[in-house]
Amino acid sequence: MLGRVALWGPEFAADPHAVYARLRDYGACAPVELAPGVNATLVTSYRAALDVLHDTETYSKDPRVWQHTIPADSQILPMMMWRPNALFNDDETHARYRQAISDSLSLIEPHELRDITHRAADTLIRDFAARGEADLIGQYALPLPLLVFNDLFSMPETHGEQFVTAVNRMFDAASPEEAARGNEEITRYLIELVTMKRGRPGQDLASWLIEHPTALNDQEVVDQLVTALSAGYEPVTNLIGNALSRMLSDPRYYRTVSSGALTATDAITDVLWNDPPLANYSVHYPRRDVDLHGTWIPAHTPVVISYAAANTCPADLPPGPRTDYGAHLAFAAGPHACPAKQPAVLIATTAIDRLTGWLCDIHLAVPYDQVAWRPGPFHRALASLPARFTPIAPDQKGTSPWTACPSSSTRQAATSQGRPLASATQDPPSA
Numbered sequence: 001m002l003g004r005v006a007l008w009g010p011e012f013a014a015d016p017h018a019v020y021a022r023l024r025d026y027g028a029c030a031p032v033e034l035a036p037g038v039n040a041t042l043v044t045s046y047r048a049a050l051d052v053l054h055d056t057e058t059y060s061k062d063p064r065v066w067q068h069t070i071p072a073d074s075q076i077l078p079m080m081m082w083r084p085n086a087l088f089n090d091d092e093t094h095a096r097y098r099q100a101i102s103d104s105l106s107l108i109e110p111h112e113l114r115d116i117t118h119r120a121a122d123t124l125i126r127d128f129a130a131r132g133e134a135d136l137i138g139q140y141a142l143p144l145p146l147l148v149f150n151d152l153f154s155m156p157e158t159h160g161e162q163f164v165t166a167v168n169r170m171f172d173a174a175s176p177e178e179a180a181r182g183n184e185e186i187t188r189y190l191i192e193l194v195t196m197k198r199g200r201p202g203q204d205l206a207s208w209l210i211e212h213p214t215a216l217n218d219q220e221v222v223d224q225l226v227t228a229l230s231a232g233y234e235p236v237t238n239l240i241g242n243a244l245s246r247m248l249s250d251p252r253y254y255r256t257v258s259s260g261a262l263t264a265t266d267a268i269t270d271v272l273w274n275d276p277p278l279a280n281y282s283v284h285y286p287r288r289d290v291d292l293h294g295t296w297i298p299a300h301t302p303v304v305i306s307y308a309a310a311n312t313c314p315a316d317l318p319p320g321p322r323t324d325y326g327a328h329l330a331f332a333a334g335p336h337a338c339p340a341k342q343p344a345v346l347i348a349t350t351a352i353d354r355l356t357g358w359l360c361d362i363h364l365a366v367p368y369d370q371v372a373w374r375p376g377p378f379h380r381a382l383a384s385l386p387a388r389f390t391p392i393a394p395d396q397k398g399t400s401p402w403t404a405c406p407s408s409s410t411r412q413a414a415t416s417q418g419r420p421l422a423s424a425t426q427d428p429p430s431a
């Protein structure tokens with residue numbers, strides 16, 4: 001046996017599936033460390049994962065008993081500490097918050113979300129399209145979901161950049177002061193948003209939460225918006241990044257950037273099964289000492305579900321191709337399953353289609369095995385994704401951004417210094 005395995009170091013980030021394979025020697029559950037000195041049980045079996053996710057009698061999502069045993073400055077707390085939202089509560093409290101957020105999310109019209117994502121994508125692509133190279137994480141996948149949220153909140157475009165900076169400051173947590181500053185800026189942005197919408201509601205996510213029959217107070221609305229942001233931002237970034245990295249490194253996808261067989265949807269399905277954006281989460285706490293598929297787990301200690309390991313668990317899955325993305329655990333399962341599956345997949349698919357539609361010869365600037373992954377026990381996140389493409393020139397602002405992509409027969413070499421505008425259309429050419 002291995003002893004307790006650290007999920008926070010570079011070894012895990014470099015090759016998580018090798019670590020899951022070793023952890024399977026323990027059976028359905030394995031002892032891991034989420035941060036230095038912070039122990040947990042990781043569930044790697046699909047069946048055991050489902051048992052925990054559906055068993056609200058035995059397991060609670062409320063971390064408060066455990067939390068008091070952890071140093072207040074532990075780096076793991078921001079992802080695990082109790083908050084007044086759906087994720088960290090059980091029963092009626094959970095139901096109330098979840099109802100408000102899922103009803104509000106259900107009012108987003110898919111065609112509007114597609115338009116919003118197109119706008120966000122075009123804003124970002126416009127910034128780097130003429131350069132012929134970009135970091136597809138830092139310049140695209142990372143800011144894109146935030147611009148989408150800004151638009152879903154009906155905040156002016158000018159607030160988008162401010163918002164991106166503040167959220168990045170908080171999530172990057174380069175120093176405790178920077179994280180606190182980011183947190184303050186986001187809270188200010190959200191309080192301003194809620195005050196504005198309380199006075200003049202519109203057709204947007206914040207207004208729908210404010211007007212929801214569960215009658216959330218202003219602080220609760222801010223808390224649910226923070227949850228939507230923190231639950232939704234990084235996973236969408238990672239879904240876009242992980243899917244793009246697959247598409248640009250695998251010839252079956254690469255050809256499809258302009259012509260071929262496999263699409264962005266295939267890449268996204270592949271990622272949700274094999275490299276889920278949130279790899280390990282759904283932290284549950286047994287209400288009493290329990291035996292989970294042969295592992296004895298003390299009460300009130302964290303049990304973490306490995307969606308990545310469970311999805312690829314050889315013992316539990318039927319053989320054959322897995323194309324049905326309804327059965328993987330990337331969005332968890334049971335009462336706390338992600339209420340934003342459809343919009344999240346729609347944003348990621350649209351963002352990838354838009355990028356590859358405009359920059360049809362885009363390719364990785366480094367070999368795939370040299371791309372860097374960010375360490376951390378919960379996410380599967382690229383640090384950067386350098387890419388090159390034939391530069392394209394922006395059209396005048398406010399109208400269609402660029403020329404249509406030339407067909408593959410007329411495509412210029414990736415080293416060319418730019419191509420002239422041939423025709424200006426609002427939409428990129430279809431692949």
Ligand code: HEM
Nearest residue numbers: 086087228231232235236239282283331332336338340344
């Ligand atoms: C690819 C993108 C996404 C992935 C992979 C993802 C995955 C997940 C997972 C695995 C959970 C369960 C977490 C747990 O039980 O501890 C969850 C819950 C949640 N997600 Fe997502 N999510 C994504 C996008 C979003 C977005 C865009 C939003 C909001 C706009 C969102 C809102 C939520 C909320 C509110 C919960 C808590 C639900 C509850 O506890 O009842 N997610 N998500």
